[in-house]
Amino acid sequence: MANAGLLDQLKFDEKGLIPLIVQDVENGQVLMMAFMNREALEKTLDTGKIHTFSRSRGRLALKGESSRHFQHVKQIMTDCDHDVVLIKVVQDVAACHEGYRSCFFNEYDTDAAEWKTVAERQFDPEKVYSK
């Protein structure tokens, strides 16, 4: 198959998974981290939209399947050990199911010794997920 060169050179762990970092190609913001199995990577390549292996649901998941906020693949990278995938995307609306552009919306405030929300919601999760 056409993408054997990509898949065969990646190292999946003992569960058949590889960590995925998704980054906004436009501004460099890290949007989320997830895991892929081989099938998720193949579907991502075939469709141009990020697919992950959802460990909580135990199945392949199209990112944005409920919200319709898809992630469109622009660049696929791997690291020195070929055991992490970094994909740069164009993000529709927002990545986080809590309504934020990025899942990384909590910053540690060292003075207060607590996590603080440092982003604005882009959508109302109750409206989007109740459709």
Add this chain to the structure above:
Amino acid sequence: MANAGLLDQLKFDEKGLIPLIVQDVENGQVLMMAFMNREALEKTLDTGKIHTFSRSRGRLALKGESSRHFQHVKQIMTDCDHDVVLIKVVQDVAACHEGYRSCFFNEYDTDAAEWKTVAERQFDPEKVYSK
């Protein structure tokens, strides 16, 4: 302790580890992915330099302990699930033990169906690691 507010709200996995993404605070480049245990996070907070739990060596590791290319902590973030840590750093010289600024120096070329190196080496690993 002062940082209990940070540590107690993070979810470590069944091995006591949490994934860490290290990002260059200056240009947004993702530099590497690694894992931390509670001790690595405490040492990172105490020293201001990234420490990881090296799964291959089975021990705490100061990033840059051989190369002296340290990562200086500037901002600590976590995601919606509190099960991934993203730390923005000032990177000394380069992050990758192969001499590249970022570990993510391989890009998938879809036409050629192969991985290609898309960065320049910042240092010669043989010289740095033979010291």
